[in-house]
Amino acid sequence: MRVDLHTHSSRSDGTDTPAELVRKAAESGLTGVALTDHDATEGWAEAQDAADEVGIRLIKGIEISTVFEGVSVHLLGYEFDPTHPELVGELDRVITSRTERLPRLLDRLGEHGIEINAEEVLAVAGDAAAWGRPHVADAMIAKGYIADREEAFRDWLVPGKPGYVGRYSADLFDAISLVRAAGGKTVIAHAWARESKKKLTAEVLGELAAAGLGGIEVDHPDHDELARAELTKIADALGLAKTGSSDYHGTGKGHQFHLGANTTDPEQLARLLG
Numbered sequence: 001m002r003v004d005l006h007t008h009s010s011r012s013d014g015t016d017t018p019a020e021l022v023r024k025a026a027e028s029g030l031t032g033v034a035l036t037d038h039d040a041t042e043g044w045a046e047a048q049d050a051a052d053e054v055g056i057r058l059i060k061g062i063e064i065s066t067v068f069e070g071v072s073v074h075l076l077g078y079e080f081d082p083t084h085p086e087l088v089g090e091l092d093r094v095i096t097s098r099t100e101r102l103p104r105l106l107d108r109l110g111e112h113g114i115e116i117n118a119e120e121v122l123a124v125a126g127d128a129a130a131w132g133r134p135h136v137a138d139a140m141i142a143k144g145y146i147a148d149r150e151e152a153f154r155d156w157l158v159p160g161k162p163g164y165v166g167r168y169s170a171d172l173f174d175a176i177s178l179v180r181a182a183g184g185k186t187v188i189a190h191a192w193a194r195e196s197k198k199k200l201t202a203e204v205l206g207e208l209a210a211a212g213l214g215g216i217e218v219d220h221p222d223h224d225e226l227a228r229a230e231l232t233k234i235a236d237a238l239g240l241a242k243t244g245s246s247d248y249h250g251t252g253k254g255h256q257f258h259l260g261a262n263t264t265d266p267e268q269l270a271r272l273l274g
């Protein structure tokens with residue numbers, strides 16, 4: 001059994017449609033895959049049809065943009081009711097804020113000689129339910145301003161650079177409660193990647209566990225061996241499930257994020273979802 005618990009389709013900022021993603025998961029030898037688009041569940045139905053066709057297990061998921069003490073934290077949610085009113089309301093706030101920041105972000109790029117309009121971003125975003133900075137990056141690539149998404153995230157679209165505009169995120173503890181209220185399980189995504197490492201100490205992870213957190217994504221391409229070893233100890237001490245995943249985005253991220261780059265132990269999967 002090989003299960004990858006964190007992937008993105010074109011319904012957010014991945015480049016494969018949900019069906020393509022599931023078919024590729026099966027071809028790469030996975031027996032299960034979770035679709036976890038940013039702040040959106042719109043890809044679930046198409047992914048489920050494809051999973052039924054190719055005979056692998058689909059775990060229906062999401063990656064929610066949350067904030068804890070001013071720092072961005074990504075929360076994976078699994079197997080919850082996607083119509084739960086309070087959860088839907090909170091996800092709507094995040095999606096709306098993603099859309100509302102676009103004109104301001106493009107104005108700022110314009111001040112620095114990057115001329116892109118909203119239609120051009122929405123065109124490259126295709127059928128995405130949640131558009132994000134990677135789509136702005138794609139529009140910049142399409143118009144020849146930059147070579148790849150890497151360059152956008154190095155020189156333009158991050159805090160301190162010209163094309164960064166913040167947006168609304170759900171409170172981390174609220175998001176855990178909402179997913180639980182909707183019948184689902186939660187896992188902190190790439191807990192010690194980027195800036196969240198400073199905030200998500202063993203103590204804070206303990207508070208999150210007490211608040212109903214189900215697991216920690218230990219095996220992620222952005223975690224080195226030391227981070228994985230430390231997070232393993234913390235998860236074991238707290239009785240949390242340890243998951244492994246790729247954070248696959250199709251061609252939108254490097255090869256280290258290939259499908260199945262990390263997988264989740266069946267026992268841990270059962271502990272999380274069982």
Ligand code: AMP
Nearest residue numbers: 013038131132133134149150153252253
């Ligand atoms: P946003 O959803 O607008 O906040 O954009 C953040 C998303 O951009 C992350 O969730 C990643 O999927 C993606 N991302 C972050 N850094 C990079 C990078 N260096 N290259 C490609 N995609 C990235």
Ligand code: ZN
Nearest residue numbers: 008013038249
């Ligand atoms: Zn993404």
Ligand code: FE
Nearest residue numbers: 063074189190
């Ligand atoms: Fe993430």
Ligand code: FE
Nearest residue numbers: 006008063247
């Ligand atoms: Fe992700």
